[in-house]
Amino acid sequence: MNLNIKNETGKLKSVVLGQPKSNGPIPTLAESYDAKSYNTIENDIYPKEEDIVFEMSEFEKVLKKYDVEVFRPKIIKDYNQVFARDVAFVIEDKMIISNIIPDRADEQEAYRHIIDKVSWRNVVNLPEKAHIEGGDVIVWDEFLFIGTSYSPDYRNLKTARTNEYAIEILKEYFPKKRIIDLDLKKSDTKPYEGILHLDCTFNPIGEDKCVIYKNGFVDEDDYQLVLDIFGEENCFNVNDEEMFQMFPNVFSIAPDVVVSDKAFTRMNDHFRNEWGITVEEIPYREISKMGGLLRCSTLPLVRE
Numbered sequence: 503m504n505l506n507i508k509n510e511t512g513k514l515k516s517v518v519l520g521q522p523k524s525n526g527p528i529p530t531l532a533e534s535y536d537a538k539s540y541n542t543i544e545n546d547i548y549p550k551e552e553d554i555v556f557e558m559s560e561f562e563k564v565l566k567k568y569d570v571e572v573f574r575p576k577i578i579k580d581y582n583q584v585f586a587r588d589v590a591f592v593i594e595d596k597m598i599i600s601n602i603i604p605d606r607a608d609e610q611e612a613y614r615h616i617i618d619k620v621s622w623r624n625v626v627n628l629p630e631k632a633h634i635e636g637g638d639v640i641v642w643d644e645f646l647f648i649g650t651s652y653s654p655d656y657r658n659l660k661t662a663r664t665n666e667y668a669i670e671i672l673k674e675y676f677p678k679k680r681i682i683d684l685d686l687k688k689s690d691t692k693p694y695e696g697i698l699h700l701d702c703t704f705n706p707i708g709e710d711k712c713v714i715y716k717n718g719f720v721d722e723d724d725y726q727l728v729l730d731i732f733g734e735e736n737c738f739n740v741n742d743e744e745m746f747q748m749f750p751n752v753f754s755i756a757p758d759v760v761v762s763d764k765a766f767t768r769m770n771d772h773f774r775n776e777w778g779i780t781v782e783e784i785p786y787r788e789i790s791k792m793g794g795l796l797r798c799s800t801l802p803l804v805r806e
């Protein structure tokens with residue numbers, strides 16, 4: 503397979519969609535590794551397997567409708583495999599194998615049959631101390647946006663998944679890209695006070711637009727930089743509650759087609775009426791309770 507990912511919105515040809523089956527028992531608070539799941543467990547509203555199976559099958563239907571080739575990871579018994587995004591990621595023709603949080607490390611083996619389709623020359627393994635997950639990596643033509651945490655508490659935070667060392671290595675692999683590192687607020691237990699991955703606070707849409715949540719960034723300058731790159735009029739700002747609902751984490755199938763949650767009325771209307779985008783609405787409320795949404799559920803392999 504010839505990988506090709508130059509941006510977030512080019513016409514999608516092939517993708518990996520995560521796997522909702524055999525999701526395992528409800529995690530304990532101590533077992534949770536993101537603030538949204540922590541909150542869901544605490545409030546006794548962790549999703550049921552049948553509901554997340556239904557939501558992902560709705561997502562798959564939309565992908566098939568647009569003739570996208572869909573790969574799935576093999577099922578690991580009692581293991582959460584919904585969020586394909588973080589396990590590996592594609593930049594241009596390279597597949598970078600993430601050094602994911604240890605709690606999720608077993609997920610990678612389930613992708614072996616997919617990774618094996620890529621020539622070994624294009625598969626990049628990183629040194630052990632370079633931490634990175636695909637949710638923190640946003641490819642946007644000459645730009646590579648990377649979410650990270652420069653918090654002195656990095657080592658103790660389960661929600662800090664990408665470090666400076668990994669960013670330095672990506673600079674060497676992609677010397678022509680303008681790498682923009684963005685310091686994200688972190689909290690392992692309070693979903694309104696931290697951002698798990700960059701794609702929970704910022705996501706490009708269409709040819710030149712984006713969705714963004716200002717308070718996700720430690721430095722207002724980082725937010726301002728993104729605004730300068732896209733142009734203020736091209737940025738759809740979401741509020742605290744909308745960030746919590748995961749508005750930024752929608753998924754583009756083409757520059758003019760976005761898959762979104764049907765609950766995101768204010769944003770979906772804006773996409774349609776102001777930006778002329780077709781919005782494929784699906785139910786995804788239950789999956790949102792586990793700390794990710796539509797972008798997180800996918801790992802794009804080829805875009806036109």
Ligand SMILES: NC(=[NH2+])NCCC[C@H](N)C(=O)O
Pocket residue numbers: 535536539585587588606636637638698699701702792793794795797798
């Ligand atoms: N790209 C993303 N935002 N992925 C969301 C992953 C959520 C998952 N519960 C985790 O903590 O790893």
